[in-house]
Amino acid sequence: MPAVENYHCPNALAPPASPGAARAMEAMRCGQFRDAIKLFKQLVKEEGPHWRDGLAQAYAARARELAAKGMYEEAQILLDNTAAQDGTVRDPLLYVHCLVKRSRHQKASEHALKYVGTGKLAVAEAARLGEVAAALSLAAPCRLDAAVDPHSERGKWLEQAAAARQALAAWLEGKPHEDIDPLLSRISMRSDFKAVRLILKALITAPLDADRARQLMDPVSPQSPFAALRFAVEAALAAPASDLSRSSSAASGPERSFLLEVNGLSQSGCQSLAQLVNAESSGPGSLFAYLIKQIEKERADDIRKACLSLLPRVPDRLSRFEKSFGPLSAFDKSRVLALAAETRRDWDAAERHWRAATASLEATGDAQPNLALGVIYRHLAHLAGAQDGIDEELDDAAVDYLERSHRSDPDHLPTILRLIAHYRAKNRLGDWSRLIEDTLARFPAEAAVLLAAVERAACAGDLNWAIELAHKLLLLDPINPTVRKRMIELRILLAREKMRANRPDLAEQEIAEALKLELSEAPSSPLRIAAAVIAMGNAGSSAAAARLREAVHLAGGGVCIWVQASLEHLLMGGIGDGSMLRRELKAAQKAPPTKEAILSIASAVDGDATREHGAAVASLIRGLQRWLLKGATLAWSADEVRPVVAMLRQAEAYQVLAAYAKQGLARNRSEGMWHFYRLIAETKGNACVLSEADAEELGDIADYAAHNGRLHDARLIWSFLDSADDRESAKDTDVDWHLDDLISNVISGSLMSISPGEVASLIARHGEAKAVKFVAGRLQKSPAGAILPAEKLRELAHEIVEEVMAEIARPPRARENRPWQQR
Amino acid sequence: MAAALDPFTTLGVDENAGDEDIKRRYLALVRAFPPDRDPERFQVYRAAFEALCDERKRLEAKLLNNSDAALARLRLRLLAEAKPFSARASKATLCALLVEGVARASAQGESLVEP
Numbered sequence: 054m055p056a057v058e059n060y061h062c063p064n065a066l067a068p069p070a071s072p073g074a075a076r077a078m079e080a081m082r083c084g085q086f087r088d089a090i091k092l093f094k095q096l097v098k099e100e101g102p103h104w105r106d107g108l109a110q111a112y113a114a115r116a117r118e119l120a121a122k123g124m125y126e127e128a129q130i131l132l133d134n135t136a137a138q139d140g141t142v143r144d145p146l147l148y149v150h151c152l153v154k155r156s157r158h159q160k161a162s163e164h165a166l167k168y169v170g171t172g173k174l175a176v177a178e179a180a181r182l183g184e185v186a187a188a189l190s191l192a193a194p195c196r197l198d199a200a201v202d203p204h205s206e207r208g209k210w211l212e213q214a215a216a217a218r219q220a221l222a223a224w225l226e227g228k229p230h231e232d233i234d235p236l237l238s239r240i241s242m243r244s245d246f247k248a249v250r251l252i253l254k255a256l257i258t259a260p261l262d263a264d265r266a267r268q269l270m271d272p273v274s275p276q277s278p279f280a281a282l283r284f285a286v287e288a289a290l291a292a293p294a295s296d297l298s299r300s301s302s303a304a305s306g307p308e309r310s311f312l313l314e315v316n317g318l319s320q321s322g323c324q325s326l327a328q329l330v331n332a333e334s335s336g337p338g339s340l341f342a343y344l345i346k347q348i349e350k351e352r353a354d355d356i357r358k359a360c361l362s363l364l365p366r367v368p369d370r371l372s373r374f375e376k377s378f379g380p381l382s383a384f385d386k387s388r389v390l391a392l393a394a395e396t397r398r399d400w401d402a403a404e405r406h407w408r409a410a411t412a413s414l415e416a417t418g419d420a421q422p423n424l425a426l427g428v429i430y431r432h433l434a435h436l437a438g439a440q441d442g443i444d445e446e447l448d449d450a451a452v453d454y455l456e457r458s459h460r461s462d463p464d465h466l467p468t469i470l471r472l473i474a475h476y477r478a479k480n481r482l483g484d485w486s487r488l489i490e491d492t493l494a495r496f497p498a499e500a501a502v503l504l505a506a507v508e509r510a511a512c513a514g515d516l517n518w519a520i521e522l523a524h525k526l527l528l529l530d531p532i533n534p535t536v537r538k539r540m541i542e543l544r545i546l547l548a549r550e551k552m553r554a555n556r557p558d559l560a561e562q563e564i565a566e567a568l569k570l571e572l573s574e575a576p577s578s579p580l581r582i583a584a585a586v587i588a589m590g591n592a593g594s595s596a597a598a599a600r601l602r603e604a605v606h607l608a609g610g611g612v613c614i615w616v617q618a619s620l621e622h623l624l625m626g627g628i629g630d631g632s633m634l635r636r637e638l639k640a641a642q643k644a645p646p647t648k649e650a651i652l653s654i655a656s657a658v659d660g661d662a663t664r665e666h667g668a669a670v671a672s673l674i675r676g677l678q679r680w681l682l683k684g685a686t687l688a689w690s691a692d693e694v695r696p697v698v699a700m701l702r703q704a705e706a707y708q709v710l711a712a713y714a715k716q717g718l719a720r721n722r723s724e725g726m727w728h729f730y731r732l733i734a735e736t737k738g739n740a741c742v743l744s745e746a747d748a749e750e751l752g753d754i755a756d757y758a759a760h761n762g763r764l765h766d767a768r769l770i771w772s773f774l775d776s777a778d779d780r781e782s783a784k785d786t787d788v789d790w791h792l793d794d795l796i797s798n799v800i801s802g803s804l805m806s807i808s809p810g811e812v813a814s815l816i817a818r819h820g821e822a823k824a825v826k827f828v829a830g831r832l833q834k835s836p837a838g839a840i841l842p843a844e845k846l847r848e849l850a851h852e853i854v855e856e857v858m859a860e861i862a863r864p865p866r867a868r869e870n871r872p873w874q875q876r
Numbered sequence: 877m878a879a880a881l882d883p884f885t886t887l888g889v890d891e892n893a894g895d896e897d898i899k900r901r902y903l904a905l906v907r908a909f910p911p912d913r914d915p916e917r918f919q920v921y922r923a924a925f926e927a928l929c930d931e932r933k934r935l936e937a938k939l940l941n942n943s944d945a946a947l948a949r950l951r952l953r954l955l956a957e958a959k960p961f962s963a964r965a966s967k968a969t970l971c972a973l974l975v976e977g978v979a980r981a982s983a984q985g986e987s988l989v990e991p
Contacts, residue, residue: 150982158975185978192974227964260961281977282970289961307972314969317962326954340947347950358891358946365942388939428935465932 071100077107086115109135113143116151125151141167145174145182149189158193165189170207180245183210187245188278190214191221210245217246220253230257247272248279255286263290285311337366345377353378361385365392383413400436407433427462430454449815449827466496473505481834485509500529500536507539516547527570534572541567545583552587552625560587560625578608579617586621590629598633605637612641612680613653616673620657623669635676642677646684648693655696658703667703674704685712691726695765698730702738710734725754729770740777748774812857821858825850882944883924883937891938891945898928 077092093108112135116128129151135143142148145168152161165186168174174182191214201208220236233253240250251273255266267290273283285308309330313323332343341363344356357378364374368390375381381389391406411429414422434454452475458468469492476485489502489509496502503526510519523540530536544567551560564584571577581604588597601618608614615638622631654677657663663670674681681701689697694713701710711734717727729751736742743751755770815824828850832838838846884891889901902925911918928934937943 146982150979153975153979153982161978181981185982188974188978188981192971192978221970225964225967225970256961276981278974278977278981281980282973285973307969307976310969311965311973314965315961315963317959322954326951329951329954344947344950352949355946355949358943359950362942362944362946392940392942424932425935425939428932428939432936432940462932 071096073099074104077104077111081107081111081114084114084118086111086118090115109143113147116144116147120147120151120154123154125154129155139167140164141171141173146178146185149182149185153189158189159195162186162189162193163195166195169210170205183245184248185278187214187217187249191217191249194218213240213244213246216240217249221249224253224256233257248277248283252279252282252286259286259290266290281308284308288312289315337363338370341367341370341373345373348377361389364389365396368393384410387413395436403436404433407436423461427458427465427468430458430461431465431468434458448811449831450823453827453830463491464495466492466499466501470501470505477505477508482512484834486513498525498529500526500533503529504536504539507543511543511546516543516550519543520547534575537570537572538577540570541577541580544570545580548583548587549624549626552590552628555626555628557587557590557628576607578604578614579621581607582614582618582621583625586618586625586629589622589633590625601633602637610641611644611650612638612646612677613650613657615641616654616677617657619673620663620670623666623673624663627669638676642680646680646687648684648687648689651681651684651687651697652693655700658700659696671704674700675706678706678709681706681709682712685709685716688720689713689717691717691721691724691730691766694730695726695769698733702733705738707734707737725757726766729754729766729773733773740773740775743774743777748777812853816854816858821854824854828853882941882948883927884943884945885948886920886924887928889928891943893928895930898925 073092073096077089077096080086080089080092089111090108093104093111096104097108112131116131119125119131120128129148132142132144132148132151145164149161149165152158152164165182166189168179168182169186172179201211203209203212216236216239220233220240223233223236234257237250237253240246242250251269255269258269259266267287270283270286273279277283288308289312309327310323313326318326328343332340341360344360344363348356360370360374360378361381364371371381371386371389387406387410391403391410394400394402394406407429411426414426414429431454434451437450437454438448452472455468455472455475458465459472462468469488473485473488473492476482476488486509489506492499492502493506503522507519507522507526510516510522520540520543523536523543526536527533527540544563548560548563548567551557551563564580564587567577567580568584571580582601585597585601585604588594588600605614605618608617615634619631619634619638622629622634654674658670658674684697694717697713698710701707701713710730714727714731714734717724718731721727732743732747732751740748751770751774755767755774758764758770759767812824812828815827825847829843829847832841832846832850833843841849884893887898887901887905889898893901902921905921906918909917909921926933927937
């Protein structure tokens with residue numbers, strides 16, 4: 054609806070003279086302009102001509118309304134009703150707009166000229182209309198009034214118009230810039246024709262200096278009537294010949310014509326290009342049809358390739374394509390259908406067609422098809438959910454495709470690194486080692502491979518080999534901080550071994566080597582602590598103690614760092630006097646605990662190395678019980694506290710655990726994990742003493758957690774409940790390693806490596822049958838694969854999938870007011 | 877420069893071009909349009925070169941994408957005679973552009989939506 058804010062009563066300050074006038078003004082305010090016109094007409098008739106202005110406003114408002122709907126003729130007729138004796142109308146810009154839209158360019162030009170130099174319009178409106186009149190006077194020249202005083206404003210404007218016309222004509226005739234420049238200098242930069250001068254100057258500058266040409270047109274505003282010409286020149290400046298048709302596809306008709314004409318294309322060239330551009334902008338089907346028609350005119354090979362490239366977007370034209378160019382190969386046909394399926398996001402069909410494409414390629418054994426196979430399998434892995442980062446967890450389908458890609462193209466390093474990371478994450482140690490060894494032989498100087506090999510050697514406990522590999526890595530990349538840090542860690546590990554073997558001299562050597570790798574701007578506190586602990590073990594001097602204090606201070610001090618120092622002392626074999634450490638640890642406990650400090654301690658005692666010293670570590674933690682107890686009042690969430698609970702269970706600090714559970718339940722009674730932690734504390738970690746009701750409740754909590762995707766929590770509870778069965782069975786039978794037990798352990802170990810979450814994801818993504826296939830494949834690769842026949846593995850896989858499906862479909866049980874019992 | 881062009885088309889090389897051809901063409905383009913003078917254009921060439929710099933990537937570009945290279949060659953042949961600003965536009969085109977500008981400008985003045 055057009056705005057009516059501009060409407061005002063001729064006597065706005067005075068009250069309406071009559072009810073009729075009030076109704077007319079109300080109609081204007083409400084946007085009911087037809088009614089307003091009728092009412093004002095009546096007012097003019099009944100109350101006098103002073104209502105003519107109101108009537109004109111109503112006509113103009115209604116005309117705007119109609120023009121907005123595209124009814125230009127009707128709008129123009131309404132505005133004609135507002136015409137004064139000299140032919141000027143109420144809203145001249147709208148009037149000109151209507152005429153232009155009706156292609157009455159000459160009349161529009163003549164009408165716009167009526168207002169030039171008359172002073173009839175407000176300044177802003179006059180400026181806008183002046184420029185419109187200028188553009189129209191060039192596009193549709195009208196006869197100029199010869200009787201005008203050349204010194205009047207109107208006379209000057211007409212003189213400028215003549216100059217602009219001459220300059221434009223000179224450019225169109227292809228005259229050189231020496232001839233055009235004097236004509237341009239006649240156009241004033243303060244006249245309505247300023248834009249013409251700038252654009253023509255840009256056009257004659259463009260062949261010599263495109264940047265300068267662009268700059269010249271900067272003052273031409275995008276709202277100017279000359280803006281379309283400016284944009285066309287800019288488009289011609291921006292588009293080199295190779296981009297011409299493409300960049301013009303988004304342009305308007307005149308702009309496209311301009312682009313083609315100034316680039317010197319012939320009539321037929323313009324026509325062919327226009328046809329191609331039109332076909333392109335009409336969609337792939339039209340373009341395909343256009344190209345097929347060009348077989349005779351253009352190079353058939355390129356036409357075929359262009360059509361083949363379009364086929365995935367118009368797969369229904371496959372038979373038309375084969376009719377014109379002969380049958381497609383099985384590979385190309387499958388590839389086209391696969392890409393077409395991807396276009397419509399039908400992933401199952403895409404996978405099926407890509408598999409068909411690989412099947413047709415696998416028939417040949419050349420290197421090129423193998424590379425192509427690698428590309429397609431990687432693409433399939435990507436479709437199966439494997440994104441490009443190495444850290445993302447892969448599902449079985451993605452891994453299967455990546456393994457196929459690796460077999461087809463064993464030198465593709467990114468695939469290898471993804472598989473290495475996956476095998477490591479999934480604890481597939483055999484595959485991990487084999488792939489690293491194989492890759493190291495292929496890429497002996499590749500940093501990423503060397504880094505993976507360092508990790509593998511360290512994991513296998515072959516520290517000397519790990520250090521040798523890290524050394525090679527440092528030769529390749531001497532300032533890599535990650536490698537230096539890893540090398541320092543390896544040297545510390547080796548120093549621990551030496552200390553435990555009672556060879557402090559060799560341990561000191563290792564630490565001395567590690568200190569050489571330390572960057573002066575980033576001293577390593579674990580290394581300083583290790584060095585000080587060794588010094589204490591060797592000499593036990595006050596200087597060594599001071600060195601340790603300094604190292605702990607460097608790492609930030611506090612209980613957690615003194616715990617780390619104590620752990621280092623333990624890992625170094627506990628040689629030397631540990632009383633200083635105990636004293637310092639006790640003194641540090643005067644500071645109140647924080648979540649960060651407690652979590653740091655939990656993380657420090659969670660390593661593989663510390664696990665070997667379980668009893669000593671437990672004793673160390675128990676020494677912190679009072680301090681840890683204070684930490685129970687901190688606002689822990691059940692997720693946050695998980696590593697702390699693991700640490701307290703490890704140390705058998707059940708009293709502290711009970712306090713944490715009690716505080717947690719006080720904060721959030723509906724959180725099942727706090728109940729679990731309470732029950733661990735109450736039973737002192739012995740699931741055998743759980744009551745039947747408690748065991749059932751824990752089962753429900755675990756199910757609820759699994760159902761909500763908190764598989765880690767569910768596994769923790771299941772593992773606790775299972776520990777009761779293990780203890781019971783241990784009581785019933787002697788430890789007797791019969792073959793059946795061994796097989797059973799192998800199978801259950803293999804089954805444990807397949808999480809319900811993974812299986813659920815497989816079912817959701819690929820359906821039941823495929824999930825069974827993947828699980829069977831996974832079992833085949835596990836230790837169970839070596840001892841069970843394929844048929845049995847399939848049965849097992851089927852059972853696993855059915856179990857997970859039953860779990861997914863399990864109906865909610867409404868019981869007490871606890872979330873895991875309402876599921 | 878138009879975005880998301882086929883890398884073969886962007887560099888102006890054949891689909892069967894090898895490592896050397898592609899590298900030579902890329903370096904020639906970088907010399908012609910150095911990054912300090914036209915960083916945007918350089919980025920486009922760089923991305924195209926990265927997409928084609930080894931055999932596997934070229935295979936990926938050919939197998940997994942709809943290549944515009946053949947279509948671009950057709951277009952180039954049609955444009956073979958084109959020379960930027962070598963000719964003048966026709967009077968009709970110029971007038972059409974001026975009228976288009978007037979239609980847009982007068983629509984803005986009247987708050988009318990100009991398609």
